[in-house]
Amino acid sequence: MQVGSETHTYTQLHERALLWAGALARTRPRAVGVLCAKGLTAYTGVLAALYAGAAVVPLRPDFPLARTRDMLAMSGASVLIIDDRGAEVLPDLLEDHPDTAVLAPGDEALGTLSLHAEEALEQPLPVAPEDPAYILFTSGSTGRPKGVVVAHSSASHYFGLLDARYDFTAADVFSQAFDLDFDCAMFDMFCAWGVGARLVAVPSQAYLRLPSFLAEHGITVWFSTPGTVRLARAGGGLGVDSMPGLRWSFLAGEALQCRDAADWQQAASASVLENLYGPTELTVTIAGHRWSEERSTRMAINGIVPIGALHEGHAYVLLNEAGEVTELEGELCVSGPQLCAGYLDPADEVGRFVKKDGRRWYRTGDRVREIEGGELAYIGRRDSQVQIQGWRIELAEVDHVLRRDAAVDDAVTVPVEARGSVELMTFYTGNLLPPVEFVRRLSRTLPNRMIPRFYRHLDTLPINSNKKVDRSLLAVRARELFFSGESETQPMQSRTSGA
Structure with missing residues (x-):
């Protein structure tokens, strides 16, 4: 396994995980939070949690603190494994979870669990097929993340x-x-x-x-x-x-x-x-x-x-x-x-x-x-379909037609609800074109009701942390532009992390 310039053998990783699992097993955790950046501590922590018979709960040190607090509470993780990045947010995180045990292999003084070679597990603890292997969080419509529990049998x-x-x-x-x-x-x-x-x-x-x-x-x-x-x-x-x-x-x-x-x-x-x-x-x-x-x-x-x-x-x-x-x-x-x-x-x-x-x-x-x-x-x-004047419109079809134009590298169309109706705004990369030219070109293929009225040129489409086009950010930006009256004018400068 290689992280940056560091290379570690599987034997080293396995032995280290058994050592950490021995410390975790003393607390008999149902779930273990791995609050680490991608690296050796995170990888070892994933294996150590599984070896200890617990569910792995990956947590991002760079996430908003309130969201991480929610995920920690919802998962029921009673132990956290941290690296240097995790240590930076640990004090604030533990304000609401003071009883959470902490394993800090890089600096044991930061943790409450210590490592003892004689307590290392000889082999991973057994688990049942229905036991949870890991818990991941997805976006929730209620304003808080949803915890998805995946069992060992599914994995x-x-x-x-x-x-x-x-x-x-x-x-x-x-x-x-x-x-x-x-x-x-x-x-x-x-x-x-x-x-x-x-x-x-x-x-x-x-x-x-x-x-x-x-x-x-x-x-x-x-x-x-x-x-x-x-x-x-x-x-x-x-x-x-x-x-x-x-x-x-x-x-x-x-x-x-x-x-x-x-x-x-x-x-x-x-x-x-x-x-x-x-x-x-x-x-x-x-x-x-x-x-x-x-x-x-x-x-x-x-x-x-x-x-x-x-x-x-x-x-x-x-x-x-x-x-x-x-x-x-x-x-x-x-x-x-x-x-x-x-x-x-x-x-x-x-x-x-x-x-x-x-x-x-x-x-x-x-x-x-x-x-x-x-x-x-x-x-x-299912929710990418919008209805305008009683007609259902598939946004993917609009984007597909836009991408076929030689002047357009990529395009994403989002709906904007305003004044009791729905308008379409397209963010695109490629050559800068006036809105009237887009309308002229699209009218060759699409009926009038499917043609966006508003267009915004970007150097690049915004990408979220998972390297996906950040459609939610574009939707927010579209609403801001629409109500500021800037939606059809100057090209907007963009960044890979925002719009």
Whole structure:
């Protein structure tokens, strides 16, 4: 495993985790918070918590303190493992949780748990299949995060399927682009650890020089959000065969555009590229589509790469707007062994987890369409549909038409509710065009009601910490611009972290 210039063997990692787990086991925790930046302490902490039979709760030191307090309280974590970054926020965090035990391996004086070699576990403690393996938090509509509990049985099923699908070996080198509170980080860690491969943490500055970073570290398995493709393109890193060492390329976390897939495949022509799909509630990823430019482009809807077929052992139904089962297209609902145990607060489950025909289902909120070969195509979020003057409009379709224009590199359209109606505002990158020119070009393809009235040019679309386009930030900015009267005028300067 490699973090920066530091390299650690699996034997070292295993022995260190057993030592830490011995200290954790004294407190018999149900859950352990890992309050660390991505690095050796975080990785060891994840294993130590699992070895101690506890659920792992990844926590970000750079998150707002109030949010971290909520997550700590909701998870029931009675122990925190901290690194230097975690130590900086620990005093304020413990004001509301003074009884929380702390393991601070870098400076034991900061913690309440000490490490003793004679108390190190000889082997990981046993767990039951239904015991929680980890707890991750997703955005909640109530203004507080929702805790997703994933059991060992779900994780076991998932990684068993991955072992059968992919030919990973100890000779591979995996990227670790995701922060540990993003469920796709589990793919990186446990696929690499499972075969004894090297795992390399990817620093933020690497994306603008991605080919050289991959070559320098010999990375053969890459996994990130599609936002990485745009960052690599901006850095000039998607030339033909610019990433020849990759064997596998995985993209997940947001809709993958066919153009982005084709550009990535051109740069990593020796790799197999897959578009993976899955909400946190369905244990990392639940479906995958293997990219083939001719076939995938033909199957795509609105220029979005299909999400593929569900993993073996799972069933799905499609629901219409009335919540009734429908054919061909609707909201995707999934049942099967990767379904999470539920949310920490059962009240959050209302409307998302449903029981039907003796089975428990998760309503993903994603609209899909059945296509050839038993695969599914992603249409958009159920809530990405807006209604204007009685007409339902799919924002993904508007964006797709915009991206086909040679003057536009990328585009995101968001709704703005104002004066009792809904207006559409488009943020775009590429050549600066006057709004009237956009309207003229779009009118060749779209009916008038689907054409946005307001446009804002950006140098780059804002990217959140998970390397996804930050649509919520754009929505806030759109409302600000609309009510300030600036929505159609001067081009707005942008940053990768904001708009």
